[in-house]
Amino acid sequence: MRRAVCPGSFDPVTNGHVDIVQRAAGLFDEVFVAVGVNRSKSSSRLFTPEERMAMLEQACGHLDNVRVAGFEGLLTDFCAENDVAAIVKGLRAVTDFDYELQMAQMNASLTEVETVFVPTSPEYSFLASSLVKEVARFGGDVSGLVPPLVLEALTARLAERA
Numbered sequence: 001m002r003r004a005v006c007p008g009s010f011d012p013v014t015n016g017h018v019d020i021v022q023r024a025a026g027l028f029d030e031v032f033v034a035v036g037v038n039r040s041k042s043s044s045r046l047f048t049p050e051e052r053m054a055m056l057e058q059a060c061g062h063l064d065n066v067r068v069a070g071f072e073g074l075l076t077d078f079c080a081e082n083d084v085a086a087i088v089k090g091l092r093a094v095t096d097f098d099y100e101l102q103m104a105q106m107n108a109s110l111t112e113v114e115t116v117f118v119p120t121s122p123e124y125s126f127l128a129s130s131l132v133k134e135v136a137r138f139g140g141d142v143s144g145l146v147p148p149l150v151l152e153a154l155t156a157r158l159a160e161r162a
């Protein structure tokens with residue numbers, strides 16, 4: 001069985017994330033969507049790791065070969081513990097490539113895992129969780145950028161903090 005992982009913070013989950021996961025699910029037998037849990041950054045996150053994992057489970061629920069998990073520490077350790085052969089990363093622009101190439105080379109130096117780059121679909125090429133949060137904070141319409149359940153959670157969380 002060929003397993004892959006789509007890692008990220010997913011704060012919040014966007015349609016671009018779901019698109020990459022869906023495409024990875026078509027390429028691999030099993031795909032983990034791994035939510036990075038960085039306790040030192042938890043105060044800057046809008047959603048808890050558990051909330052992000054729950055949103056991902058719902059947003060990717062139509063994909064039978066996708067599992068959602070959290071991880072702390074090195075992604076390569078997660079890969080080794082779960083017999084993962086490939087890390088799938090979406091690339092929006094050349095600036096993503098510069099950073100992700102360094103990460104891929106570092107990961108390859110630590111373990112046998114390969115990194116697969118998937119170009120983002122054109123309609124999501126500008127999409128980033130940080131931009132979604134900023135636009136939503138100022139009352140902009142992000143309904144076409146996130147799954148409906150994420151829009152509901154995002155709207156509620158921002159209302160709590162207002």
